[in-house]
Amino acid sequence: MIQSELLSSAPGVVHGFFTRQGGVSTGIYASLNCGVGSDDSRDNVGDNRARVLQQIGVPTGTLNTVHQVHGTTVATATGAWPTEPPVADGVVSNTPGVVLGILTADCAPVLFADFDAGVIGGAHCGWRGALDGVAEQVLEHMVAMGARTSRIAAAVGPAIAQASYEVSTDFEVAFLAKDPRATVFFAPGKSGHAQFDLPGYVVDRLRRAGLMSVAWTGHDTYVGEADFFSYRRATHRHETDYGRQVSAIALAT
Numbered sequence: 001m002i003q004s005e006l007l008s009s010a011p012g013v014v015h016g017f018f019t020r021q022g023g024v025s026t027g028i029y030a031s032l033n034c035g036v037g038s039d040d041s042r043d044n045v046g047d048n049r050a051r052v053l054q055q056i057g058v059p060t061g062t063l064n065t066v067h068q069v070h071g072t073t074v075a076t077a078t079g080a081w082p083t084e085p086p087v088a089d090g091v092v093s094n095t096p097g098v099v100l101g102i103l104t105a106d107c108a109p110v111l112f113a114d115f116d117a118g119v120i121g122g123a124h125c126g127w128r129g130a131l132d133g134v135a136e137q138v139l140e141h142m143v144a145m146g147a148r149t150s151r152i153a154a155a156v157g158p159a160i161a162q163a164s165y166e167v168s169t170d171f172e173v174a175f176l177a178k179d180p181r182a183t184v185f186f187a188p189g190k191s192g193h194a195q196f197d198l199p200g201y202v203v204d205r206l207r208r209a210g211l212m213s214v215a216w217t218g219h220d221t222y223v224g225e226a227d228f229f230s231y232r233r234a235t236h237r238h239e240t241d242y243g244r245q246v247s248a249i250a251l252a253t
Helices: 042-056 127-132 134-144 169-178 180-185 198-208 231-236
Strands: 013-017 062-064 074-076 090-093 098-104 108-114 119-125 153-156 166-168 186-188 193-196 213-216 245-251
Touching: 013 042, 013 108, 042 062, 042 098, 042 245, 074 134, 090 098, 090 134, 098 108, 098 119, 108 134, 108 198, 108 245, 119 127, 119 134, 119 245, 127 134, 127 169, 127 198, 134 198, 153 198, 166 169, 169 180, 169 186, 169 193, 180 186, 180 198, 198 213
Parallel strands: 062 098, 074 090, 153 213
Antiparallel strands: 013 245, 090 119, 098 245, 108 119, 108 153, 166 193, 186 193
16 A cells, blocks of 8 residues: 555545555456456455455445546545445545545546545546546535645545556647647657656646645556556556556545
8 A cells, every 4th residue: 555645644534545465356356456347256346445444444434436437527425325336536525434435547546635624535537537627626526515725635646657658649639739738748759659647747737726735656557567457558468357456535533
C-alpha cells in the first residue's frame, strides 16, 4: 500500500493506493484484484476487497466503488450502496466508516480530503474524464458538503506515465482543441505519435481549480508489472482480461 504525505498529514482520514500485492487471486489477476468488472472469481474479489478494508484500518466498513464509465457523474456515499453501485466516476462522503474506492489499471486515481470539514472524495481520471472535468465535479460536490477549495488536499495515485503513454497525433490535435493549455503535456514521439503525460495533466487541472496541495505519487503502472495491473500492458500482450487495483480513502470512526 502506497500513501501520500498530503493525506497523511492530519488525523481523521485514512487512505491507501493499493498495489496488486497481498491478495488471493491467481493468474493474470494475481493477486489483489479488486475489480468486480473483471472475470476473476467473485469470491476472490470479495476476499481481496475485505483485505483492503482490513489494511486501511476500517475492517467493519463498506468499500464503496462505483460503476466507472469515463464520465463526470459524482455519487454521494452515506453507507453501503442499497443495490448495485451507481454509474459514476467520482464519489464523495462525509460519513465516518464509509470507504470510498476508485478502481484503475492505468487511469489516474485521485483521492481528496478536507480534514477540517470532514469531507472526502475520489475520482477516476482517464484522459476523457480528466479532459471533461470529473475531478472538478468532485471538488464541486465536496464544497457543497462544506469543504473549502483552499483546504482540500489531493493525491494522484499510480497511473500510466508519459514515457509509457503513446497516443496518435490525431488524439493530440483533438485534445488540444478542447484544452489548448494542455500542450505542455504532450511530448514528441515516433512518427505520427506523441507521448501524453496523464498524471501531470490531472495535477495541473487540480491546480487550475484552486488547489494548493496536490501531488502525484510518481508510480508508472505500465512498467511496474510486479506492483500494478495495466490495461495497456495486457492489451499489448493480447491477454483476455486484466485486474484492477483500488485506491481507498475513509473518515476514521
